[in-house]
Amino acid sequence: MTQQLDQGATAPDFTLPDAQGNPVTLSSFRGGDVIVYFYPAAATPGCTTQACDFRDNLASLGAAGFTVLGISPDPVEKLADFVEQEALTFPLLSDEDHGVAAAYGAWGEKKNYGKTYEGLIRSTVVIDAEGTISLAQYNVRATGHVAKLRRDLGIDR
Template sequence: MSERLQPGDTAPAFTLPDADGTPVSLADHAGRKVIVYFYPAALTPGCTKQACDFTDNLDLLAGAGYEVIGVSPDKPEKLAKFREKENLRVTLVGDPEKSVLTAYGAFGEKKLYGKTVTGVIRSTFVVDEHGKVERALYNVKATGHVAKLLKDLSVEPGA
């Protein structure tokens, strides 16, 4: 079981391939706030809802100074299909080795339909301009999570 991150921790650095196979690094976003969210699998109902919610609110988040990166264990080819099928604008990166998932504490034991399984723990991290974890949210719900996050970050339409 990997350690869970806490606010104030330095966000683990990463470089992962996006849907086009282009490397994306957390370091590329230094000086900007980044929402890094981890989800179990592209093209599944909950993950699709969450990715669409982030895409729908991308302009609002960008206007408030946030960039969004979604991380899953999927390979770039699957991420590309996901992006095309759902018209996603959020940056999606793949972590098939699960090293970044593990570094963020987003891979390990979880409950699924009453059974304990090992897998991706749906999690969201808000990383500040200096690479520090501002918020570490584990076991988030796919539906309604983005709306709650916007409220918690005081990012509101017309604000």
């Protein structure tokens, strides 16, 4: 099981391909706050709800100084389809070997219908301008998560 990150920890840097195959590096966003959310699979009901919720709140999150990055173990091609289908306007990144998810504590043991398996744990990590974790939430719900995150971050509509 991977170790979950705590507030005050240094955010592990990473470079992952986006939906167009272009590399995106976390440290290139230094100087601004970043919301990194991990989701299990593009184009599934819960993940679509969550992605569209981030899309619909992107302007106010951006106005508050936040950049949003979504990360899943999906291949680039699936992300490209998801971005197009849902008109997503923020980067989705492919972590096929789940190395970044593991580094962030978002990959580990899950239980579903009595079965235990390794998988992606729906999580959100907020990283401040200096690269430090300011908020880490694990096992979040897809529905209503962005509203809760906005409250936790003190962002009003």
